[in-house]
Amino acid sequence: MSDIADRSLAYEGVKRIEWADRSMPVLRQIRERFAAERPLDGLKVAACMHITTETAGLIRTLQAGGASVALAASNPLSTQDDTAAALVEEYGAEVFARAGTDREGYYAHIHQALETEPDFVLDDGCDLVNTLHTDRTDLLGTVKAGCEQTTTGVIRLHQMAREGALKFPVVAVNDTDTKHMFDNRYGTGQSTLDGIVRATNTLLAGKTVVIAGFGYCGRGLAERARGLGARVVVTEIDPVKALDATMQGFAVLPMAEAAVEGDVFITVTGNRDVVNADHLAVMKDGAILANSGHFDVEIDVRALSDMAVEVHHGIRPQTDEYVLADGRRLVLLAEGRLVNLAAAEGHPAAVMDMSFADQALTCAWLAASHASLSPAVHDVPKEIDTEVARLKLASMSVSIDLLTPDQEDYLHSWRIGS
Known part of the structure; x- marks a missing residue:
């Protein structure tokens, strides 16, 4: 039943x-x-x-x-x-x-x-x-x-x-x-930003958007955030992915340094405590925290709660404001859960x-x-x-070429020289 x-x-x-x-x-x-x-x-x-x-x-x-x-x-x-x-x-x-x-x-x-x-x-x-x-x-x-x-x-x-x-x-x-291509890159890239904008109505142009993780999801996010006029900073643990981000023109920093600069933070790593208490301690007043990884462990929400002297729940749909002892306000979206599905409609x-x-x-x-x-x-x-x-x-009414028999033979033979 x-x-x-x-x-x-x-x-x-x-x-x-x-x-x-x-x-x-x-x-x-x-x-x-x-x-x-x-x-x-x-x-x-x-x-x-x-x-x-x-x-x-x-x-x-x-x-x-x-x-x-x-x-x-x-x-x-x-x-x-x-x-x-x-x-x-x-x-x-x-x-x-x-x-x-x-x-x-x-x-x-x-x-x-x-x-x-x-x-x-x-x-x-x-x-x-x-x-x-x-x-x-x-x-x-x-x-x-x-x-x-x-x-x-x-x-x-x-x-x-x-x-x-x-x-x-x-x-x-x-x-x-x-x-990978459609769901992770194009889907997550668009729907995550959709969720952030719906929840906060923030203007991304001119903002520094920090993206933790440069897999397929992170790449899609970085491309679309840049397209909306944001300055994009990528954090990574994989040197190959960090190099890829660098060669695509994105700034690459450790999270400890990016935390000071970011206006919007988006985690897409599949790991825990990617944004931790040390990072939260140095963020700007009004920084927005969003997660698009599957589980709600990427942002240390417990640490954020412990640091807060006041919490204003529901200041906008799926938007909670944590006031710290020094007066700074950090904004957490969707309780640290998937922002694209909680604050928007997903892909x-x-x-x-x-x-x-x-x-x-x-x-x-x-x-x-x-x-x-x-x-x-x-x-x-x-x-x-x-x-x-x-x-x-x-x-989509898109046609592509087909291999000719000679081309098939060429690809499957080692005897044909240059």
Whole structure:
């Protein structure tokens, strides 16, 4: 039995889901294919994902393929209650999610989704897989395989695999080229700044924006912040990524130095305490703190709370002001959680179209191939990544060249000289 906030919101949810669906032509094509081929017939899927209109497109596609789906939230602040209601009332999914639930409720919902005894699991941050391997080991014999779609989750899964703890194969959907390029770079780049602007109405032009981490997400953020007129400073621990940022014209500094200069701070590293008490102690009055990494550990919110003599909650939506003893005010967005989903609507549907197309096709591949896979972290087959890119280009009316037979021979022969 689903656990959602308000079933009467279903009508509004359907309207928004249908609006998002207009910008998801690749997933629509796959849904039509799944309805005809039924690659997931009779299978049970448990998913821990952001409950958004775009995720609804993926759930409907899995259902079209024959699967029954139980869905829990991967972040309490990203749940859209009207989308949850629509999924339950109009589309027949089981949903366990309420916007703003506490930590206890969050994990209770994950447990409820797992009560369906799934054949396959879809995760967004590894919390569902982690729960299976700690609290619900009785279900490990039932789960055949899974997918993970975040950098943070993939990092955790690789650690589990190294320690021999991972008990079933998981595919790192996050690591496909189409997901990195669209979701991380273009999606995070745009939606994070969207969340910051919605929450604060700040003008980014002329501001110093400090971006912690220069992976795909950090690159997308840096490009878009510069495009809006900001001076961008990058902090990194990886010398290759720091060199890349430097060669692209961004200033690169240690966080201890950047903390003094920044007006807006955005963390996208997948690690903890990236902004810590020492950094908070030297920031400007009015500095804005935002996180776009998966978990709320990148900014040391506990240290910020301990340093504050006053906290003004909700001065704007998803905006809290911490007043320090010396009178400086630091502004924390979305409680240090994902600002793009808590303060905005997450990635545009056109971005999630590709990420969820990767997910859907990988699920179908797993249904046919899971028995041959070891309990480890696996890559998405290259042909799936290529197919998603091909479908996306076709939906955009973009044509590309094809290799001639002679060119194919040339690429596959070592006997042909210069």
